[in-house]
Amino acid sequence: MATVTIRNVWKYYGQTPAVKDLNVTCPDGSFVSILGPSGCGKSSTMRMIAGLEHISAGDILFDNQRINDLAPKDRDVAMVFENYALYPHKTVFENIANPLRLRGTADATIKERVTGAARLLEIAHLLERRPHELSGGQKQRVAIGRAIVREPKLFLFDEPIAHLDAKLRAHMRGEIKHLQRNLGTTMIYVTHDQLEALSMADFIAVMHDGELQQWGTPSEIFNKPVNAWVAGFVGEPAMNFLTCDLKRRGDDVVLSHHNFDIPLLPGQVRQLNGAAQAGIARMGVRPDAMTVSMTKPSEAAIQGEIFVNELLGGDMLVEVQLADSRIRVKTTPEFEGKPGEICYLTVNRDKWHVFDAGDGHAYF
């Protein structure tokens, strides 16, 4: 177990920076997810922690010990690769036993540990097979088995379940989280799937274009995104954005759009700095922070026209056409509106966000 500190780390590929001045501290025993789209530098970060890439600048520390110049084998980390990277010519048993064999562990101990890990992952009956005889989910379990068979300081999981089908992925999410809780080993888990990060991690580091956008608990990331990019990346269906004008009206500040004029809550007005109280801003609201109805519930309701309805099993997603943009609202399947009809949206003002129109940082 270890606390992992990433301090002012840069990664360059030639002249191109892949990771820019990254600062993160992963507490001992925590489950940290690095979340971002492809090319955001999350895999580079993980590979630098594993020792598979040089660190261009900055330091990485395990428990205050600088590990920049240690070879991967001396870092005592275990990694699960996106493509599993099993040894095709070895049996499952030998695949899992490999890290122990390389450390010269006694045969009896190896047998005990491998069967133990295999039982934990429910692959004990597959030990004599070779990787090409396994399904994707089984291969992935073998790769995890290889990681947990010795007790490393740190687990590094690089999109381990990205190639599984949706049902198995949901199942493995729970299993991996459970496994990490039981072992208590610090885990860094790289993923591009915000659902995986939100559902499994203790802390999420959101990265974009090589820069850390936000560090926080899943609830902080989801409810208090620091900028429009994080807000738009996290959450499914994605947050709606509308470009609005901020106007001062007496003591109130009003968010003004072609279709509506809605005052901010008093606390929110204080969160705007003075300069931003007038001018263009971007309003963001999640599809589940609004309600849609066919009758006008209040004066503040936003009028729009239904563009299309999407039934998602237990939910209904209604796409509503406003003057120049469309926004999506989550409602129940009982919603009776038909495309082309006029509907009314009510925004939960506690849950909306206003972002700067320029750099996209969040006021609230």
Next chain:
Amino acid sequence: MASRDVVHYNTPLQRVLSVLSVVFVIFYLIWTLLPFVIMFVSSFKDLLEAFKLPAVGDWAGIGVFFEFTPTLKHYQTLFAENNFSRYMLNSLIAAGGSAVISVIFGSLAAYSLSRVDFRGKSDLFFWIISTRMAPVVAVMVPLFAIFRSLDLVGTLPGLILAYTTFNLPFAIWILKGFFDNVPYGIEEAQMVDGATRFQAFRSILPLVAPGIGAFIVLCILFAWNDFLFAAIIGSGGAKTLPVATRELVQPQNIQWGAIMAAGVVTTAPMMLLGLVIRKYLVTGLTMGAVKE
């Protein structure tokens, strides 16, 4: 996936062509196999019987070829009088030695070229292949001069070195393709598991085994059948089978029987090798070329 069968239409032209192709194959087989058959049969014949030929046009007289009393005396001449066991050993050591050395250095070099990026890599790789482009004859004189000044002429190490200069670029070239097809993730997993770079390299060798097997065969064939290097660099102390066979042709006496026997002795091991690893060789050579 589309069917991979070649659609066959039974047109008259097709029927003619199929008959013609069978005829062609028969002639081709006679053309290629007859020399071996004559060599093999003659090596067991007394010299008088070997030169007994039917008259031109006398097809019935073809049986004359097979009317003989088998004798092993040519083989006895080879091994008892001409020291052929020594030459066979020389051939084996020269071919095997150069194959082993080429595989060791070739796999290391191919691995590096496949895995490590450095400036001038493509130029280096081209230079390595380009050493194979010059015909052996062109480099023979300078090579001989170098070897003579190093006292390597007429020694087995000298011959092994000469074969290695030609086999090594070939090894690097073939094996690089095989290493390129091994996913890098496997070594990375090994290294994170606790392996050194060299252990990681060794761990993926089983995955390029078909390539190594194919290369060893080609390398041994090259050295075993070589005459030029053996005659010039190996002459004297490191005489190999082809050179020794050539020496059976003497100005006043061409020892046909012994030459036939020497031909069998030289050819048979390679034919056996070919038969044993035939399947391996084909999969090995195509696996490097075709990405799965």
